[in-house]
Amino acid sequence: MEDGPVTVQQQRGFHVLAKPTGALCNLDCTYCFFLSKQALYPESDFRMKDDLLETYIRQLLAAQPERVQLAWQGGEPTLMGLPFFERVVGLVEKYRTRGQYVEHSIQTNGTRLDEAWCAFFRQHDFLVGLSVDGPQELHDLYRVDKGAKGTHGQVMCAWERLQAHDVETNVLCTVHAGNVEHPLEIYEFFRDGMGARHIQFIPIVERASADMILLANIGWGTRAGKDRPLYVQSGDQVTDRSVKPEQLGRFYIDVFEEWVRRDVGQIYVQMFDVTLGAHVGHRSLCVFSPTCGNAVTLEHTGDLYSCDHYVEPAYLLGNIGTKDMAEMVASAAQRKFGADKRDTLPQYCRDCSVLFACNGGCPKDRFVMTSDGDPGLNYLCAGYKMFFEHVDRPMRLMTQLLKTDRSPAEIMQWYAVQDTAWRKQARKLGRNAACPCGSGRTTGECHAGRVA
Numbered sequence: 077m078e079d080g081p082v083t084v085q086q087q088r089g090f091h092v093l094a095k096p097t098g099a100l101c102n103l104d105c106t107y108c109f110f111l112s113k114q115a116l117y118p119e120s121d122f123r124m125k126d127d128l129l130e131t132y133i134r135q136l137l138a139a140q141p142e143r144v145q146l147a148w149q150g151g152e153p154t155l156m157g158l159p160f161f162e163r164v165v166g167l168v169e170k171y172r173t174r175g176q177y178v179e180h181s182i183q184t185n186g187t188r189l190d191e192a193w194c195a196f197f198r199q200h201d202f203l204v205g206l207s208v209d210g211p212q213e214l215h216d217l218y219r220v221d222k223g224a225k226g227t228h229g230q231v232m233c234a235w236e237r238l239q240a241h242d243v244e245t246n247v248l249c250t251v252h253a254g255n256v257e258h259p260l261e262i263y264e265f266f267r268d269g270m271g272a273r274h275i276q277f278i279p280i281v282e283r284a285s286a287d288m289i290l291l292a293n294i295g296w297g298t299r300a301g302k303d304r305p306l307y308v309q310s311g312d313q314v315t316d317r318s319v320k321p322e323q324l325g326r327f328y329i330d331v332f333e334e335w336v337r338r339d340v341g342q343i344y345v346q347m348f349d350v351t352l353g354a355h356v357g358h359r360s361l362c363v364f365s366p367t368c369g370n371a372v373t374l375e376h377t378g379d380l381y382s383c384d385h386y387v388e389p390a391y392l393l394g395n396i397g398t399k400d401m402a403e404m405v406a407s408a409a410q411r412k413f414g415a416d417k418r419d420t421l422p423q424y425c426r427d428c429s430v431l432f433a434c435n436g437g438c439p440k441d442r443f444v445m446t447s448d449g450d451p452g453l454n455y456l457c458a459g460y461k462m463f464f465e466h467v468d469r470p471m472r473l474m475t476q477l478l479k480t481d482r483s484p485a486e487i488m489q490w491y492a493v494q495d496t497a498w499r500k501q502a503r504k505l506g507r508n509a510a511c512p513c514g515s516g517r518t519t520g521e522c523h524a525g526r527v528a
């Protein structure tokens with residue numbers, strides 16, 4: 077199946093993730109395969125030039141007449157220094173038309189955020205995504221500097237400063253082999269320890285071919301030495317740091333079971349929001365949408381790639397210095413990239429009861445065989461299925477609440493009643509019996525019937 081041709085006029089609603097320092101970063105997080113992408117630009121100083129910045133902002137604002145999202149990532153974008161971002165807001169004012177609204181966002185490791193940065197973010201209403209992998213012992217496992225030292229202390233200082241300046245924030249937590257067994261510890265640290273209100277979990281899946289896996293296990297940053305491989309989306313093995321599918325499913329479920337009892341309407345966990353969106357018919361995340369292709373990535377040189385996860389030569393759409401960005405997004409190659417997400421789904425997914433919520437996940441993770449021997453199943457399938465099936469009933473209940481103009485937060489009352497009944501039964505059964513709520517956990521471990 078092929079999408080029909082898309083005109084530039086139709087192709088308005090696209091999103092660009094810009095990397096002003098390319099893959100350059102002041103940290104050396106062990107799982108960060110983006111670090112290896114420096115190899116694509118061996119002669120570069122990894123700094124977006126002023127004339128290119130102006131071209132970018134002019135093209136982006138011209139392509140999106142009403143609401144524009146200007147999103148910066150890396151590498152570490154703050155390495156460009158504050159004057160670069162002051163130029164950004166100046167250029168936005170230069171090219172913004174009357175009535176055009178520009179939303180600024182930046183994803184950062186936080187280690188360079190001082191008072192001046194935080195004041196600037198507040199003044200210009202930046203949404204700041206801060207990377208935190210949980211409490212110190214979990215965060216410092218992989219999020220280390222060039223000397224292999226943990227960065228948790230610096231990140232917490234940044235968090236305090238951002239809060240003091242009342243900056244809008246979002247915590248981004250990667251889920252990997254080292255922290256996946258600690259869902260509640262992590263969630264409670266974000267909610268109670270930090271006071272975070274917006275949380276995003278990203279599973280770490282580092283792919284490698286059989287002949288690359290040993291090098292891949294060492295890492296992708298400068299500490300991996302001169303032999304570090306360039307990360308590309310190929311191979312059917314994963315590094316030791318990658319999360320296992322069932323572990324990921326359990327992680328999401330454990331966080332959900334806590335959230336749905338206490339925090340609906342107060343804490344926004346992207347995975348839960350997106351799943352509720354799928355139930356009510358509203359799509360917001362490319363990973364779980366039927367097609368993609370509207371989220372491109374701009375390198376510091378002006379090279380535009382199909383997606384942040386496909387910054388590799390085969391997915392280069394062109395350079396904004398010589399081609400119009402909107403035309404590249406509307407090109408046949410990019411439309412095919414997005415439509416392939418749906419058109420290459422194996423039959424196993426097409427027959428799946430949670431296809432409406434999952435849509436096969438991101439193509440970058442589709443490298444395992446189905447039980448029928450078809451290629452293209454998502455490596456994380458078992459975890460996704462576990463989670464989407466587990467939350468089906470509460471999601472339906474919240475959907476009903478929304479449809480009748482009530483708050484989904486009312487579901488917490490339903491859980492309170494259920495839990496009282498389950499706990500009564502559980503007490504009779506003792507700590508080690510299967511919980512009557514049907515979770516498959518013992519009454520001592522389960523959220524629903526927890527027996528002290």
Ligand code: SF4
Pocket residue numbers: 362363364368369370371383384385417437438439440
């Ligand atoms: S490849 Fe994956 S991350 Fe990229 S746009 Fe498609 S679904 Fe989104």
Ligand code: SF4
Pocket residue numbers: 424425426428429430431434435436437453454456457458460461
């Ligand atoms: S849960 Fe698995 S089978 Fe179902 S759509 Fe997702 S990846 Fe495909």
